[in-house]
Amino acid sequence: xxxxxxxxxxxxxxxxxxxxxxxxxxxxxxxxxxxxxxxxxxxxxxxxxxxxxxxxxxxxxxxxxxxxxxxxxxxxxxxxxxxxxxxxxxxxxxxxxxxxxxxxxxxxxxxxxxxxxxxxxxxxxxxxxxxxxxxxxxxxxxxxxxxxxxxxxxxxxxxxxxxxxxxxxxxxxxxxxxxxxxxxxxxxxxxxxxxxxxxxxxxxxxxxxxxxxxxxxxxxxxxxxxxxxxxxxxxxxxxxxxxxxxxxxxxxxxxxxxxxxxxxx
Amino acid sequence: xxxxxxxxxxxxxxxxxxxxxxxxxxxxxxxxxxxxxxxxxxxxxxxxxxxxxxxxxxxxxxxxxxxxxxxxxxxxxxxxxxxxxxxxxxxxxxxxxxxxxxxxxxxxxxxxxxxxxxxxxxxxxxxxxxxxxxxxxxxxxxxxxxxxxxxxxxxxxxxxxxxxxxxxxxxxxxxxxxxxxxxxxxxxxxxxxxxxxxxxxxxxxxxxxxxxxxxxxxxxxxxxxxxxxxxxxxxxxxxxxxxxxxxxxxxxxxxxxxxxxxxxxxxxxxxxxxxxxxxxxxxxxxxxxxxxxxxxxxxxxxxxxxxxxxxxxxxxxxxxxxxxxxxxxxxxxxxxxxxxxxxxxxxxxxxxxxxxxxxxxxxxxxxxxxxxxxxxxxxxxxxxxxxxxxxxxxxxxxxxxxxxxxxxxxxxxxxxxxxxxxxxxxxxxxxxxxx
Numbered sequence: 103x104x105x106x107x108x109x110x111x112x113x114x115x116x117x118x119x120x121x122x123x124x125x126x127x128x129x130x131x132x133x134x135x136x137x138x139x140x141x142x143x144x145x146x147x148x149x150x151x152x153x154x155x156x157x158x159x160x161x162x163x164x165x166x167x168x169x170x171x172x173x174x175x176x177x178x179x180x181x182x183x184x185x186x187x188x189x190x191x192x193x194x195x196x197x198x199x200x201x202x203x204x205x206x207x208x209x210x211x212x213x214x215x216x217x218x219x220x221x222x223x224x225x226x227x228x229x230x231x232x233x234x235x236x237x238x239x240x241x242x243x244x245x246x247x248x249x250x251x252x253x254x255x256x257x258x259x260x261x262x263x264x265x266x267x268x269x270x271x272x273x274x275x276x277x278x279x280x281x282x283x284x285x286x287x288x289x290x291x292x293x294x295x296x297x298x299x300x301x302x303x304x305x306x307x308x309x310x311x312x313x314x315x316x317x318x319x320x321x322x323x324x325x326x327x328x329x330x331x332x333x334x335x336x337x338x339x340x341x342x343x344x345x346x347x348x349x350x351x352x353x354x355x356x357x358x359x360x361x362x363x364x365x366x367x
Numbered sequence: 368x369x370x371x372x373x374x375x376x377x378x379x380x381x382x383x384x385x386x387x388x389x390x391x392x393x394x395x396x397x398x399x400x401x402x403x404x405x406x407x408x409x410x411x412x413x414x415x416x417x418x419x420x421x422x423x424x425x426x427x428x429x430x431x432x433x434x435x436x437x438x439x440x441x442x443x444x445x446x447x448x449x450x451x452x453x454x455x456x457x458x459x460x461x462x463x464x465x466x467x468x469x470x471x472x473x474x475x476x477x478x479x480x481x482x483x484x485x486x487x488x489x490x491x492x493x494x495x496x497x498x499x500x501x502x503x504x505x506x507x508x509x510x511x512x513x514x515x516x517x518x519x520x521x522x523x524x525x526x527x528x529x530x531x532x533x534x535x536x537x538x539x540x541x542x543x544x545x546x547x548x549x550x551x552x553x554x555x556x557x558x559x560x561x562x563x564x565x566x567x568x569x570x571x572x573x574x575x576x577x578x579x580x581x582x583x584x585x586x587x588x589x590x591x592x593x594x595x596x597x598x599x600x601x602x603x604x605x606x607x608x609x610x611x612x613x614x615x616x617x618x619x620x621x622x623x624x625x626x627x628x629x630x631x632x633x634x635x636x637x638x639x640x641x642x643x644x645x646x647x648x649x650x651x652x653x654x655x656x657x658x659x660x661x662x663x664x665x666x667x668x669x670x671x672x673x674x675x676x677x678x679x680x681x682x683x684x685x686x687x688x689x690x691x692x693x694x695x696x697x698x699x700x701x702x703x704x705x706x707x708x709x710x711x712x713x714x715x716x717x718x719x720x721x722x723x724x725x726x727x728x729x730x731x732x733x734x735x736x737x738x739x740x741x742x743x744x745x746x747x748x749x750x751x752x753x754x755x756x757x758x759x760x761x762x763x764x765x766x767x768x769x770x771x772x773x774x775x776x777x778x779x780x781x782x783x784x785x786x787x788x789x790x791x792x793x794x795x796x797x798x799x800x801x802x
Binding site: 196197198210228280 | 396448614615671683687688690691692693694695696699703704708
C-alpha cells in the first residue's frame with residue numbers, strides 16, 4: 103500500500119473547531135452513540151472509520167443537527183463550535199446547516215439547473231443582494247468544487263445530467279456556496295468510480311485550506327490517503343482517535359488493530 | 368466438508384446428479400405444465416374481461432347510435448299575424464300555427480279528428496322552435512318560412528325501423544292510417560334524419576325527441592368544479608401536514624386509519640350526510656350542483672389525500688436531505704423541492720378521483736339532483752341534474768325514444784371518463800421522475 107507514504111504528513115493545526123463532550127444519541131430505545139468526546143481541528147481532514155452500523159454517520163449528523171429531522175432521535179451531551187454550544191436553544195438548526203455544510207453518500211443534486219443548484223443556498227439565506235453578486239458566489243463555489251471548467255458553458259442545464267463524479271463535485275460546490283466553516287462528508291465517494299474518487303479526494307485535500315473537513319468513509323485506504331486525523335468507531339463507542347499515521351501504523355487499542363488488519367468489519 | 372466425508376469413509380466426495388434420470392424429466396415436465404396452465408388462466412382472465420368490455424360498449428353503441436340522429440319533417444309555416452302579437456312576439460298561438468302548417472301538408476284531410484292525429488306527427492316542441500325563430504327575428508311575422516322540426520317519438524321510431532310494421536294494428540303504437548300519412552310525407556321527400564344536435568344543446572324534456580344533455584353536462588361541470596376547488600386544496604393541505612409536519616404518534620395513526628376507511632365508505636352514506644347537514648342544517652338549495660359538488664368533494668377528499676401522501680412519500684429522501692443540508696427550513700424543503708416533484712402524482716390521483724366523482728350517482732340522488740328540470744342551470748346554485756342522474760332518469764322513462772338516448776348519454780359519460788383518464792396518463796408520462 104504505497105498510499106502509506108502520505109501518512110507522514112504532520113498535523114500542523116492546533117485550533118479546535120468543534121469539540122464534542124460525552125455525546126449520547128438514542129434512536130428510540132437504541133443507544134446508538136455512547137459517550138463520544140472528540141476535538142475536531144480547523145483546516146484538517148478528520149476521517150471517521152469503523153464497521154457498518156458503528157455510529158460514525160450518526161455522529162457526523164449530530165455536527166450539523168441533521169438528526170433533528172428524525173423524530174425518534176435524541177441527542178445528549180455537549181457539542182461546541184468555536185466555543186458556542188450548537189444545541190443551545192437560541193441556535194437555529196437552519197442557520198447552523200449553512201455554516202456546517204454537508205455532502206452525502208449518493209450525489210443528490212436538485213432536479214434543477216446547475217446554476218440553481220449552487221445558487222439555492224445563497225438565495226434562501228439572502229447572501230447576495232443582486233444577480234451579479236449571486237453570479238460571483240456561484241462561480242466561486244463551482245471553482246472551489248473543481249468543476250467550473252467543466253460546466254461554465256452549460257450552467258442552465260440540469261444538474262442531474264452530469265456524470266456521477268461531476269454530480270458529487272457539484273454537491274460539494276453547493277455545500278461551499280453558503281460559506282460554511284466546516285464540511286461534513288458522509289461517504290462521499292462510495293457511489294463513484296475510481297477516477298471520480300481520485301478527483302474528489304484531491305479536492306478534499308484542497309478544501310482543507312479553508313475548511314475543517316470531516317469525512318466518514320468505509321475505505322481505510324481513503325482515510326489513509328486524505329485525512330490527517332482519524333477516529334475509529336466501534337458499536338457506538340469512539341475507540342481510538344489520533345493522527346492518521348499513528349492509527350494505521352501503531353494502533354493502541356486491539357479493536358482498532360483488528361479492524362485495520364481486516365479481522366472485524 | 369469433503370474432509371469430513373472422507374473421514375466417515377464416504378467415497379462420493381462431490382454430489383453428482385444424474386440429469387437423465389426419468390424422475391427428473393417428469394418433474395421438469397410437471398413444472399412446464401404448471402407454467403403453461405398459469406399463462407393460460409391469465410390469458411383467459413384477460414379475454415373474459417375484454418369480452419365483457421366489448422359486450423358493454425357494443426350494446427351501448429348498437430342501441431345508442433340511433434340517438435345521434437333525429438327524424439325531422441320540413442314544413443311551410445305561415446306566421447299569421449292574427450296568431451302573434453307584434454308588440455310581444457313571444458306571446459302567440461304557435462300551436463295553431465303548427466296546426467295550420469300540418470293541415471297544409473295534408474290538404475285532403477277534412478275530418479278534425481284525423482287532422483289532430485296528423486298533427487301528432489310533429490313534435491310537441493315544434494311550436495317552441497317556431498316561437499324562438501320569431502322572437503329572434505320579429506320581421507318574419509306575416510311571412511311564410513320553411514322549417515324543419517323534429518317528429519314525435521313514435522314516428523321517429525318508425526323512421527328508424529324500431530317500430531315493427533308487421534305487428535297487428537291493435538298492438539302497435541301507430542295505427543295503419545298514421546303510418547300511411549307518415550309514408551306519404553316520406554315519399555314527398557319531406558322527412559330527413561340530420562345529426563341530433565339537440566342531444567347536446569337541449570335540456571331535459573318529457574318528449575324524447577326534444578330531450579338533451581345540456582342541463583346534465585352543465586350540472587356535472589359545475590359540480591366537478593366545486594368538487595375540485597374544495598377537495599384539491601384541502602386534500603393537498605391535509606396530506607402535506609400529515610406526511611411532512613405531523614408528529615408520528617397514536618393520534619396521527621388514528622387519523623390515517625380513518626382516512627383510509629373513509630375512502631371505502633359507500634357513496635350513498637355521503638349522500639345521506641349531505642342531505643342531513645347541507646340541506647337539513649345549512650338549508651342549502653336542493654338539486655343544486657354546488658351542493659352536489661360539496662358532497663362529491665367529501666367523497667373525493669380521501670382519494671386525493673391518499674394519492675398525495677403516496678406521491679410525497681415517493682420523492683426520494685436524498686432530495687430532502689440535500690435541501691436540509693444547505694439550510695432550507697422544513698417549509699422550504701416541502702414547497703421548493705418535494706411538492707414540485709410530487710405534483711404529477713398528485714394531479715394523476717386528483718384526476719382519477721374526479722373521474723370517480725363524475726360517475727357517482729347515489730349521493731346526487733339523495734340531494735335531489737335527479738329532479739326533472741327542463742332548463743339548463745344558469746349558476747351552480749340553480750337546480751340541475753348531472754350526467755349519471757340524467758342517465759338514471761332516462762333509464763326510468765317509459766317512452767321508447769329514451770332507450771337509445773340512455774345509451775347515448777352513457778356513451779357521452781364514458782367519453783368524458785376516458786378523456787379524463789387519458790389526461791391523467793398523459794400527465795404521468797410527461798412529468799416522468801426526473802431524479
